[in-house]
Amino acid sequence: xxxxxxxxxxxxxxxxxxxxxxxxxxxxxxxxxxxxxxxxxxxxxxxxxxxxxxxxxxxxxxxxxxxxxxxxxxxxxxxxxxxxxxxxxxxxxxxxxxxxxxxxxxxxxxxxxxxxxxxxxxxxxxxxxxxxxxxxxxxxxxxxxxxxxxxxxxxxxxxxxxxxxxxxxxxxxxxxxxxxxxxxxxxxxxxxxxxxxxxxxxxxxxxxxxxxxxxxxxxxxxxxxxxxxxxxxxxxxxxxxxxxxxxxxxxxxxxxxxxxxxxxxxxxxxxxxxxxxxxxxxxxxxxxxxxxxxxxxx
Numbered sequence: 206x207x208x209x210x211x212x213x214x215x216x217x218x219x220x221x222x223x224x225x226x227x228x229x230x231x232x233x234x235x236x237x238x239x240x241x242x243x244x245x246x247x248x249x250x251x252x253x254x255x256x257x258x259x260x261x262x263x264x265x266x267x268x269x270x271x272x273x274x275x276x277x278x279x280x281x282x283x284x285x286x287x288x289x290x291x292x293x294x295x296x297x298x299x300x301x302x303x304x305x306x307x308x309x310x311x312x313x314x315x316x317x318x319x320x321x322x323x324x325x326x327x328x329x330x331x332x333x334x335x336x337x338x339x340x341x342x343x344x345x346x347x348x349x350x351x352x353x354x355x356x357x358x359x360x361x362x363x364x365x366x367x368x369x370x371x372x373x374x375x376x377x378x379x380x381x382x383x384x385x386x387x388x389x390x391x392x393x394x395x396x397x398x399x400x401x402x403x404x405x406x407x408x409x410x411x412x413x414x415x416x417x418x419x420x421x422x423x424x425x426x427x428x429x430x431x432x433x434x435x436x437x438x439x440x441x442x443x444x445x446x447x448x449x450x451x452x453x454x455x456x457x458x459x460x461x462x463x464x465x466x467x468x469x470x471x472x473x474x475x476x477x478x479x480x481x482x483x484x485x486x487x488x489x490x491x492x493x494x495x496x497x498x499x500x501x502x503x
Contacts (some may be wrong), residue, residue, distance in 0.1 A: 314364075324358030345428075349469065352389055352424060356382060356416045364409055372406040379439060382416055386423045394433040398423075403442040404449065411502045414476040415451070421469040422453050422495060430457025430493065448482075449499040456492035 328351050335347035359382055363373045379400045387396065407415065419439065426437055440452045477484055481501035487494045 318361075321358050321361040324354055324361065328354050328358065348389060349424060352386055352420050353417060353472075355385060355389070356420045357413055359385070360409060360413050360416065373409055373412050375402040375404055375407045375412070375441065376400060378407075378412060378416065379419065379441075382419065383423055383437070383439070386420060387427065390424070390427045394431065394435070396427070396431055396435045396437070398437040398439070400439045401441070402439075407502075411480070414480060415499075415502070418451075418473050418476050418497070419453070421473050424469065426455040426457060426493075429459050430455045432458070444498070447500075449502045451495075451497035451499060453495040453497070454492050459488070459493060 331347055331351045331354070335344050335351070338344045338347065359378065360373060363378050363381075379402065383398050383400060387398070423437060426435075435455060435457045438452075438454045440450075442450050444450045473484075477497065477499070479501070480499045482497055482499035484495060484497040487496070
């Protein structure tokens, strides 16, 4: 009986525990008075020695039950109090942390915005300077430098516009990048491009190197491959082995091969090495194809 009462009290709570004590007491009272005790039973219970023992047992039992229930309720109140205090303390800390994170996010967005603006100022200065240069080769070098800076600037612009401050949407970035490169070269004729990435987002640090690689490829295609119409295709996906595959191609007839010792080619080699990658260039009847395998990029 005691075990059942205590179990009910602990498992179902104080309210139901007290109800069960009352219900059990009534049931036992009715049972002993109307179903269990006959005349001989009453005589045995009413004997002084037996009555004294039962009375002592009953008092001790009530005392133990009361003591256990009192300690349980006291301990339970302390636990609830500490839990409530801890809950509100964590809630206050959560509000503080969220506010700090929001402030840091705003600050980081402002940093990206200012970096982008600084890059744009540099680009504007270089363009002004290039307009005064008569030598075509020097002007071309200036244009390449402008495109490289614009490539890095675009990353900060996308980070500023994005809800994520660590990743950039790759398709949006590459579409914008190729479009700006083509505009910078004042492309003559109907040259189209296609950009498709099966990888949605890229780490902001790695995407700068990827963007500079594509900048060099597109620039070379626009300078050397096309005379009139042409098409550029960029496809990025994850291979079965886990590396990132970048396939680049154009369908132009290269009038002049890029110098392997040129600065742009050296840049590609440096970035490929940093990304733990390899690449090969294949010239076919229907165009020029680059196949990049990048391991240290995601």
